[in-house]
């Protein structure tokens with residue numbers, strides 16, 4: 001509940017006005033629901049020939065008036081009504097009564113609409129602000145957060161958890177405000193109409209509610225299992241669609257079919273067990289409801305037949321109608337309490353995300369670098385992602401401005417980790433990275449990242465137009481600048497041939513483009529930023545010779561006149577580099593130019609001989 005309080009304090013307080021208005025109109029709605037039903041009482045009484053019409057029986061009401069305030073009130077109202085009947089005549093007065101009742105019902109529904117209107121303003125506002133806050137938080141989180149938490153988990157937090165709060169939790173809170181009023185108003189009215197009948201009803205009602213809710217609870221347990229199983233069915237479908245090629249190549253249709261069959265059979269079993277209880281729930285609650293109703297009718301009947309017990313037929317009919325109205329808020333109250341508990345898992349998860357501590361700390365007075373003047377140096381770096389699993393040990397590199405460094409080594413040797421540290425996606429555990437002599441940790445990170453460009457192996461494109469994907473690095477770039485970046489990246493020719501040129505959408509993850517095209521767009525993006533330091537991870541994906549040459553040329557344009565750090569896979573890139581760093585198990589084993597390293601006749605020479613640079 002602590003997390004719920006925190007969410008409400010931050011996200012519901014801007015909508016306090018809507019909350020108060022929603023609750024106020026809801027209370028008015030409850031009040032008018034009762035008043036409108038009670039207002040039928042004199043009409044029924046008139047038609048049934050009760051006290052309103054007959055002077056003698058009114059004396060009987062008067063006698064009871066000595067018993068208390070409410071009987072006195074009833075007497076005064078009936079007296080007023082009787083006088084009006086005498087003055088206007090029965091039929092005219094009946095019409096006036098009916099019009100008044102219509103008016104009351106109308107008002108009741110107006111209040112209901114207004115309550116819903118303000119509640120929608122509150123709910124949609126809270127969910128909009130909550131989603132934005134989560135998204136903004138995600139943008140500020142360090143890269144380490146995304147590898148530790150699964151992508152799906154973050155998506156669930158942004159969609160399901162927010163929907164749970166918007167739909168169930170907020171509703172439950174609003175209902176917890178409304179229903180007690182509704183219950184109390186109805187109960188007071190029932191007590192006024194007949195105290196003894198109400199006492200009997202209060203004994204029967206909780207017993208009935210207990211039986212109905214026990215059936216409901218066991219139903220919910222199955223429903224939860226059912227939801228998990230339908231999640232499994234969906235994930236198998238999702239995996240099948242994503243892995244269609246692999247399933248076909250490995251002839252895995254049969255085993256996938258079996259997995260799916262098992263899951264849908266389980267789902268069926270749960271559905272049957274759920275439906276059995278569900279179908280049992282309505283008849284049994286209806287039966288128990290009727291038993292309670294008949295019991296009350298019997299007792300009410302006895303009171304009427306006894307006469308002199310203060311209950312007439314009109315009051316009794318209104319009593320029954322109100323009694324039914326009592327059931328609704330009682331049920332809502334219990335579901336609201338259980339929804340609040342159900343939603344607490346979601347609020348906990350959201351608060352956990354919102355309160356995640358940013359691990360990359362910036363100093364209070366950061367140094368703002370505007371360019372690279374001299375060099376980048378890695379001094380005796382140690383780094384590990386997890387305790388006791390060192391990834392980089394004792395790494396030292398000196399990179400002079402304008403030089404190209406190629407990092408080579410077997411897969412898993414720590415090449416990507418090294419450039420991740422330079423981009424400050426992670427912080428070194430010991431040692432330091434100095435940019436022009438300033439420790440990376442002392443820099444203004446936003447300003448520092450303006451000096452960096454990056455092309456990763458994954459060639460990340462967003463589901464947007466080609467131009468917007470290129471402009472991501474420099475939103476204010478002119479069309480001429482975009483075109484020249486595309487030209488330098490050898491991408492202009494194919495972009496112009498796309499159906500809508502620069503405006504063509506690249507599809508999700510850029511799937512409407514080929515691998516080489518995707519790569520050239522990411523290169524154009526980096527060129528458009530024109531940063532002094534470029535980090536590149538050459539893709540290992542093999543392209544045909546022509547594409548390979550075109551991409552290679554684009555890479556060369558990208559690196560020229562810059563300080564470049566390349567995780568290199570192409571021999572041509574490696575040979576041209578000013579320094580080649582050879583890594584193995586997180587250590588630098590050899591360092592030098594191509595000729596120098598060949599002369600050593602060590603690991604580099606072996607790698608070249610095996611043509612294995614990844």
Ligand SMILES: Nc1ncnc2c1ncn2[C@@H]1O[C@H](COP(=O)(O)OP(=O)(O)OP(=O)(O)O)[C@@H](O)[C@H]1O
Pocket residue numbers: 147385386391409410411412413414415416417418614
């Ligand atoms: N986020 C992470 N959490 C934990 N361990 C990681 C993480 N990223 C990488 N590693 C581990 O760190 C080691 C070095 O990985 P890194 O990606 O730097 O290697 P690499 O030389 O770039 O490999 P490749 O050429 O295959 O991309 C590997 O053993 C890998 O399992």
